[in-house]
Amino acid sequence: MKHVGVNVAADPLFTLTYTGTRGGLILVSADDPGLASSQNEQDNRNYAKFAQMPMLEPADSQEAYDFTIKAFELSEKFGQPVMLRMTTRVCHSRAPVTLWKTPEEQTTPEYVRNVQSSVMIPAFAKKAHVRVVNTMHKLQEFNETSDFNMEISRSRDLGIITSGVAYQHSCEAAPDASVLKLGMTWPLPIEKIRRFAESVKRCVVVEEGTRFIEEAVKACGIPVDAKDEVFEYGELNVSRVRKLLAHDTSPDEKGAPGRPPALCPGCPHRKTFEILRDLNCIVSGDIGCYTLGVLPPFNAMDCSVCMGASIGLGLGLRSALSEKDARRVVSVIGDSTFVHSGITGIVQMVYNKPATGHLVLILDNSTTAMTGLQEHPATGRHMDMTPAPKLILEDLCRSIGVDHVDVIDPVSQNAEYIQLIKDRLASNDTSVIVVRRSCILEMKKIAKLAKKGA
Amino acid sequence: MSENSEKNINVLFAGIGGQGIIRASDMLTEAAFRMGYDVKKSELHGMSQRGGSVSSDVRFGKKVLSPMIPEHEVDYLVAVSSDQIEVCKPFLNEHTIIIRPEDLPEEDRNSKMINTAMLAKLNAYLKFPHDLWIQLIRENFKGEIAEQNIAIFQKTEQNSAQ
Ligand SMILES: Cc1ncc(C[n+]2csc(CCOP(=O)(O)OP(=O)(O)O)c2C)c(N)n1
Ligand code: SF4
Numbered sequence A: 001m002k003h004v005g006v007n008v009a010a011d012p013l014f015t016l017t018y019t020g021t022r023g024g025l026i027l028v029s030a031d032d033p034g035l036a037s038s039q040n041e042q043d044n045r046n047y048a049k050f051a052q053m054p055m056l057e058p059a060d061s062q063e064a065y066d067f068t069i070k071a072f073e074l075s076e077k078f079g080q081p082v083m084l085r086m087t088t089r090v091c092h093s094r095a096p097v098t099l100w101k102t103p104e105e106q107t108t109p110e111y112v113r114n115v116q117s118s119v120m121i122p123a124f125a126k127k128a129h130v131r132v133v134n135t136m137h138k139l140q141e142f143n144e145t146s147d148f149n150m151e152i153s154r155s156r157d158l159g160i161i162t163s164g165v166a167y168q169h170s171c172e173a174a175p176d177a178s179v180l181k182l183g184m185t186w187p188l189p190i191e192k193i194r195r196f197a198e199s200v201k202r203c204v205v206v207e208e209g210t211r212f213i214e215e216a217v218k219a220c221g222i223p224v225d226a227k228d229e230v231f232e233y234g235e236l237n238v239s240r241v242r243k244l245l246a247h248d249t250s251p252d253e254k255g256a257p258g259r260p261p262a263l264c265p266g267c268p269h270r271k272t273f274e275i276l277r278d279l280n281c282i283v284s285g286d287i288g289c290y291t292l293g294v295l296p297p298f299n300a301m302d303c304s305v306c307m308g309a310s311i312g313l314g315l316g317l318r319s320a321l322s323e324k325d326a327r328r329v330v331s332v333i334g335d336s337t338f339v340h341s342g343i344t345g346i347v348q349m350v351y352n353k354p355a356t357g358h359l360v361l362i363l364d365n366s367t368t369a370m371t372g373l374q375e376h377p378a379t380g381r382h383m384d385m386t387p388a389p390k391l392i393l394e395d396l397c398r399s400i401g402v403d404h405v406d407v408i409d410p411v412s413q414n415a416e417y418i419q420l421i422k423d424r425l426a427s428n429d430t431s432v433i434v435v436r437r438s439c440i441l442e443m444k445k446i447a448k449l450a451k452k453g454a
Numbered sequence B: 001m002s003e004n005s006e007k008n009i010n011v012l013f014a015g016i017g018g019q020g021i022i023r024a025s026d027m028l029t030e031a032a033f034r035m036g037y038d039v040k041k042s043e044l045h046g047m048s049q050r051g052g053s054v055s056s057d058v059r060f061g062k063k064v065l066s067p068m069i070p071e072h073e074v075d076y077l078v079a080v081s082s083d084q085i086e087v088c089k090p091f092l093n094e095h096t097i098i099i100r101p102e103d104l105p106e107e108d109r110n111s112k113m114i115n116t117a118m119l120a121k122l123n124a125y126l127k128f129p130h131d132l133w134i135q136l137i138r139e140n141f142k143g144e145i146a147e148q149n150i151a152i153f154q155k156t157e158q159n160s161a162q
Helices: A003-019 A045-051 A061-078 A122-145 A165-173 A190-199 A212-219 A238-245 A269-278 A289-294 A309-320 A335-341 A343-351 A393-400 A414-426 A440-453 B021-034 B114-126 B130-140 B143-161
Strands: A026-031 A082-087 A150-152 A155-163 A177-182 A184-186 A202-206 A282-284 A329-334 A358-364 A404-408 A430-436 B009-016 B038-044 B053-061 B076-079 B097-099
Touching: A003 A026, A003 A045, A003 A122, A026 A061, A045 A082, A045 A184, A045 A212, A061 A082, A061 A122, A122 A190, A155 A165, A155 A190, A155 A212, A165 A177, A165 A202, A165 A238, A177 A190, A190 A212, A202 A212, A202 A238, A269 A289, A269 A329, A269 A358, A269 A414, A282 A309, A289 A329, A309 A329, A309 A343, A309 A358, A329 A335, A335 A343, A335 A358, A343 A358, A343 A393, A343 A430, A358 A393, A358 A414, A393 A404, A393 A430, A404 A414, A414 A430, B009 B021, B009 B114, B021 B038, B021 B053, B021 B114, B021 B130, B076 B114, B097 B114, B114 B130, B114 B143, B130 B143
Parallel strands: A026 A082, A155 A177, A155 A202, A282 A329, A329 A358, A358 A430, A404 A430, B009 B076, B076 B097
Antiparallel strands: A150 A177, B009 B053, B038 B053
């Protein structure tokens, strides 16, 4: 999953490591250093340490394949879930891969009841906690000699400890340096690292993101040279690794700014942001194509944090602001995001209604546009485009007890849409407007499919 | 490029969402692979559906390490949208060969198949076999679209040869 997806999955994850797993279980976390398309740069290696699970970090396409297979073996052997930690440049990349494993026939496991390890009441969880810690000790011992890590012996003047794609940059930036490439980065092979650090004159940790390896290594009393703060931000590349090694903190060379993304011409979201801009609303936004409502010519978004946050934030603003300002607050959320994490917000809105009520716009473009037009439960289609039971958003909101639920087309019913928003903002009721019109790329996709089918 | 060259070849594709940057770079990656080179491609396509900048790095040769082209090491910049040349500036050097839409006849510059035409321009330097490209176009496009792409590829190839 995407790095921020692990935040959503964190609650079960932290206790899943207590229950352990019977079959192999891999958590693939794809981090986005440099924020190519995310709301933050969180370094999920810290989750492996925090939740207590072993972690593998592939450095290229071949290792992504190799490590996935080995991660299953590791998980099955130690009964622990394993994190496969990826980054943008390992994911969004293409390179030759040599296949070596014939896929095994999938078997259906037999159900084995084991309440001690599966029911995390305190009495059982206390024992499970001890089991996890012991397993992690065993994993560390295993990693001291595991073939996930690789040492390249070159000049002893400079030694580089590195992992993931930073390994590739390092080999190119400092072709003469000795390198300790860590493939399994939690628990760390501390003694192996100690020996390597002692064997070179200067030892530097080259890692993207936080000081995950550096801090753990230093905590064990191993002296290593640390990167400067500027290298905690953004992606590394060959040039930046050269600078990191030289403690050169001068700004990176910059080209002209790239073209910013914009809502497609004819995008149905445009209408909503034109109206919210013209009505001078305080817009609590969410994550999707429509987040671009923050940019000109709309300038119509006041906050956007994470998937699903629009409704809770909007309710918070409604409660905290003066009546005059509270009446201007509108939450805007996409259909896919609504299904993902907006529904509890509607329950909260009805249960703890702010004095001025609230208005939520569900921008139903019938797809998950921003991430590449995926289907979701309210489109009536499965991911493979076969028909699926359709979640009716307006029925769902009505059943929760929202005072007014309307469905409107922002283009063909534009005047009614504007009037409806005005009316709802003037009332003290809870309101949802399902703003329904398909994304233009989704329409093209459906048309193409229909042509194929015909 | 000469067969025994030690130095890797770095090709940077740059354009805007919807111009087929990723597809073109995928085709070059595949071509280099079939020519027997080690090859790596890596791309940035944040929110490309909405007309933002898109770029893709392709590196091939004997052994490729970083999937990203280092600063000033681009050998060929395929600028499918010429306003991206300035954006890519830190990666270019005085020897970088820039292939731009203006190198194509006027009627092809706004073609949906501009990416295929640009690949033909690039191949005037790389000199991968003609048949390999035709094969790749057939694998990447279907029916009528494949034929149109082959036509623009061959036309550009002939123009470039003059
Ligand atoms: C927890 C989490 N998972 C996944 C993502 C990636 N993501 C970004 S926007 C989005 C959904 C967008 O769909 P929708 O809300 O329907 O808006 P649209 O892009 O269709 O306008 C997803 C899944 C994320 N930001 N956070
Ligand atoms: S992809 Fe669809 S939802 Fe996104 S901006 Fe374009 S038309 Fe709008």
